[in-house]
Amino acid sequence: MREVTLLSANWYVERRAVFDFQHSDGHWSTEERETHDRGDGATVLLYDAERRTVLLIRQFRYPAYVNEHPDGMLLEVPGGLLDDDDPETAIRREAQEETGYEIGQPEFLFTAYMSPGSVTEKLFFYAAPYASDSAVSASAGLADEGEDTEVVEVDVDDAIRRIGVDVIDAKTIMLLQWSVLSGPFAPAR
Numbered sequence: 050m051r052e053v054t055l056l057s058a059n060w061y062v063e064r065r066a067v068f069d070f071q072h073s074d075g076h077w078s079t080e081e082r083e084t085h086d087r088g089d090g091a092t093v094l095l096y097d098a099e100r101r102t103v104l105l106i107r108q109f110r111y112p113a114y115v116n117e118h119p120d121g122m123l124l125e126v127p128g129g130l131l132d133d134d135d136p137e138t139a140i141r142r143e144a145q146e147e148t149g150y151e152i153g154q155p156e157f158l159f160t161a162y163m164s165p166g167s168v169t170e171k172l173f174f175y176a177a178p179y180a181s182d183s184a185v186s187a188s189a190g191l192a193d194e195g196e197d198t199e200v201v202e203v204d205v206d207d208a209i210r211r212i213g214v215d216v217i218d219a220k221t222i223m224l225l226q227w228s229v230l231s232g233p234f235a236p237a238r
């Protein structure tokens with residue numbers, strides 16, 4: 050590592066790094082990379098195996114809006130940043146805050162880097178059952194963070210069909226596909 054420069058530290062942190070990198074043929078080059086650091090996150094697929102439904106959140110995503118999404122309203126699985134919590138504590142908190150439903154024990158699935166060329170974030174993926182009669186409020190979200198989330202219960206086969214149409218968030222697509230390949234909606238689990 051030659052140098053790390055702080056470019057910006059507002060809501061998130063941008064850094065520029067200059068480092069030496071050894072290539073597979075053995076030679077070295079000096080490289081420059083910028084990173085976008087917002088900490089790590091956790092996300093969860095909330096499912097009702099009997100009724101074959103999942104809980105999604107509709108919310109405004111400004112970065113999608115400025116990159117050709119018509120209105121910025123994305124359908125996503127619940128999730129958020131860990132802040133100072135461990136991943137399981139964080140995902141229980143986010144699921145409660147964003148959906149208002151009571152959830153069962155979260156099952157840890159895997160971690161993934163979502164944009165490894167630029168964003169440092171590692172995302173912890175979970176699945177948990179929810180009780181369909183346990184909704185505390187119709188829409189949740191933290192008003193003081195400017196969040197205004199709408200909870201949408203969707204039939205899982207409908208959600209799978211909508212991939213690429215209005216289900217276009219990567220973590221949501223990954224969890225839906227897991228659920229029908231090897232999760233609660235797989236033919237023989």
Ligand SMILES: Nc1nc2c(ncn2[C@@H]2O[C@H](COP(=O)(O)OP(=O)(O)O[C@H]3O[C@H](CO)[C@@H](O)[C@H](O)[C@@H]3O)[C@@H](O)[C@H]2O)c(=O)[nH]1
Binds near residue numbers: 087092129194
């Ligand atoms: N003032 C301000 N507020 C912000 C900013 N960016 C986010 N916020 C607020 O902070 C909230 C953070 O909510 P979380 O639920 O913790 O995170 P998230 O935005 O839903 O999702 C994050 O984690 C996901 C993993 O599940 C990631 O997929 C997603 O990209 C993001 O990093 C946002 O909803 C928004 O209200 C910002 O630049 N400025």
Ligand SMILES: [Mg+2]
Binds near residue numbers: 129
């Ligand atoms: Mg969130």
